[in-house]
Amino acid sequence: MISFFATLRAFVVAVRRGLADPHFRALAFLVLMLLFTGTLFYWRFEDWTLLDSLYFSVITLTTVGYGDLAPTSAPTKIFTIVYVLLGLGILVSFLSMVAGNAVEARVERRESKKPKSDGA
Numbered sequence: 335m336i337s338f339f340a341t342l343r344a345f346v347v348a349v350r351r352g353l354a355d356p357h358f359r360a361l362a363f364l365v366l367m368l369l370f371t372g373t374l375f376y377w378r379f380e381d382w383t384l385l386d387s388l389y390f391s392v393i394t395l396t397t398v399g400y401g402d403l404a405p406t407s408a409p410t411k412i413f414t415i416v417y418v419l420l421g422l423g424i425l426v427s428f429l430s431m432v433a434g435n436a437v438e439a440r441v442e443r444r445e446s447k448k449p450k451s452d453g454a
Contacts (some may be wrong), residue, residue, distance in 0.1 A: 341376075348436035358435075361428040368395070368421045379410050395421045 352358035372391030376383050382403065390403045394414065406412045 344436050344439070345432065347439050348432045351435045351439055352431055355431075358428075358431050361431060363426065364424050368417075368424055372417055372421070374435075375413055376405075376410070379407070379413075380405060394418060395425050397422070421426045 337351075349362075352362070369388065369391050372394070373384060373387040376382050376387035376390055380387070380403075382390065388404060393400055393403075394417065405414050
């Protein structure tokens with residue numbers, strides 16, 4: 335349980351750190367819009383609840399694919415194909431930036447804990 339909270343903290347720090355970068359903010363906005371679009375689409379065309387639609391969108395874009403929900407009509411299957419092909423690249427780019435920010439924050443934290451030498 336402690337490792338979960340440590341990981342969650344690192345994620346939050348990395349996202350907060352990334353918000354200073356306009357490229358990061360643009361990717362974060364795209365990820366949110368992607369999830370919003372997928373959620374609304376599946377809610378409307380698959381007649382799933384909003385929670386099920388969001389769940390399916392996240393599971394699909396992260397390529398987990400549990401298989402408990404699946405598109406049932408040709409238009410929603412076509413949408414899902416396009417959704418995955420476009421969304422996967424956006425999500426991977428965003429998560430790569432989050433990971434980079436987490437690593438930078440960890441390096442800075444370690445360096446700040448090192449004793450300073452006077453050079454003598």
